C-alpha cells in the first residue's frame with residue numbers, strides 16, 4: 001500500500017517510531033502532533049531493553065545500534081542484613097545473569113527523532129483535544145464535542161479520521177494514538193478503558209555518577225555492569241547506570257517501589273487514583289520521608305546512593321496498567337503506552353512501543369488497503385499487549401505487594417521464585433517479535 005496521510009498524536013518513543021514506520025511504509029504525508037513545546041530530552045529517566053529484544057529491533061531497522069547505551073550484564077538481588085556481617089552492600093540473595101542495555105530516555109528519544117525521514121512534519125506545542133474516525137457503533141462522534149462532520153471544508157466522509165487542535169479540525173486517512181498513559185485517541189477507540197492503579201507508586205531519581213565518589217568506598221564499590229535490586233518488605237529499589245545526555249557522561253538511575261504516601265492527591269475529585277509529581281515539584285519535606293524509607297529499609301550503601309540524589313531530580317509516579325480490549329477502530333490506531341500500559345517490572349515498555357511500530361510497518365508493506373492493515377495489527381499486537389500486562393501484574397505481586405520473606409530465602413529459592421513468576425510467559429523484557437504470546441517460552445533466565 002502506498003500514499004495516504006497519517007497524523008501521529010504524541011511525539012515520544014512510540015510517536016517517533018510510528019512516524020518513521022509510516023514514512024518508510026510509503027505514506028505520502030506524516031504529521032506528528034506533540035503537546036510539549038520544544039525538545040523532550042530533559043525527561044531524564046532511564047529505561048532498559050533486554051539484549052534479545054534489542055538485537056531483534058536493530059535487525060528489523062527500528063532501533064539504531066549507534067544510539068548511546070550502557071551495557072548491564074548481572075542483576076544483583078540484595079537485602080539489608082541488620083547484623084552488618086555482609087558489608088555495606090547488604091546480603092546478596094542472588095546474582096542473576098541478565099543482559100540488557102540501559103538508555104537515557106532523552107538520548108533514545110533524540111536518536112529516534114533524528115532518524116525520522118526528512119518529510120515528516122513535527123508540530124511541537126500542539127495539543128490534540130479530540131479525534132474522530134473510529135466508526136464506533138454509537139456513531140463516529142469522536143471524543144470531542146459530539147459533532148460528526150469531518151474537516152471544516154469537506155463534506156462527510158466515513159472513511160476518514162480527524163484531529164482537533166486549537167487551530168481547528170484536520171482530516172487524515174489514519175490517526176495514530178501514541179499519546180501515552182492518558183490518551184485522547186484511546187478515549188475514542190475504547191471509551192471504557194481506563195488505566196488501573198496498581199496500589200503502589202515509585203519514586204524515581206537520577207544523578208551524575210561522579211557523585212558516587214563522595215560515598216565511603218566510592219563508585220568502585222558498585223561495578224558499572226551491575227543492576228542492583230535492593231529488596232525490602234513491601235517493595236524494592238532497582239538501581240543502574242545510564243548514559244548521560246552529554247556524550248562521555250554517565251548517570252545513576254533508580255526506581256524505588258513503595259506504598260503511596262498518605263499525602264498524595266488524587267487525579268481528580270471523583271477518583272481515588274493518585275496523581276504523579278514531576279521532578280522539581282516535590283516539597284523537600286516530602287523527600288525527608290524518602291530518605292527515611294531508604295535508611296530504614298536498604299543496605300547502607302544503597303540508601304546512601306538514593307540519598308545522594310539532588311532534590312530537583314526526584315519524581316513520584318503511581319504505577320498503573322491497562323490492556324485495551326482493542327487497539328484499532330475505523331481509521332484510528334493505538335500504539336505504545338496508549339494501547340497497553342504495562343507495570344515497569346517487565347522492562348518492556350520501550351521495546352513494546354518499537355515492536356508496535358515494526359508490526360505496523362510490516363503490515364503496511366503487505367496490506368492492500370486500510371481495511372487490511374488495521375485488523376492485522378490489532379490481532380497481533382493486542383495479544384502481545386495483554387500477555388505483557390498479565391506478566392507485569394504477576395511480577396508486581398511477587399516483587400512488591402506479595403514479596404517473600406527476604407530473610408528466609410537463599411540463592412536456589414530465588415531462582416525458583418523467578419522461574420515461577422515467568423512460568424508460561426517468557427515475556428520478561430517483552431515477547432519476541434517472532435514468537436506469538438501463547439507459544440512455549442525458553443527457560444527463565
Ligand SMILES: Cc1cc2nc3c(=O)[nH]c(=O)nc-3n(C[C@H](O)[C@H](O)[C@H](O)COP(=O)(O)OP(=O)(O)OC[C@H]3O[C@@H](n4cnc5c(N)ncnc54)[C@H](O)[C@@H]3O)c2cc1C
Nearest residue numbers: 010012013014035047048128179180336337344348349350
Ligand atoms: C517507572 C518506570 C520505569 C520504566 N522502565 C522502563 C524500562 O526499563 N524499559 C522500558 O522499556 N520501559 C520502561 N518504562 C516504560 C516506558 O517509559 C514507556 O513504555 C515508553 O516510554 C513508551 O512510551 P510512549 O511513547 O508510548 O508514551 P509516552 O512516552 O507517555 O509519550 C506520550 C507523548 O504524547 C504526548 N501527548 C499526550 N497527550 C497528547 C495530546 N493530547 N496531544 C498531543 N500530544 C500528547 C505527551 O506529551 C508525550 O510526549 C518505564 C515506565 C515507568 C513508569
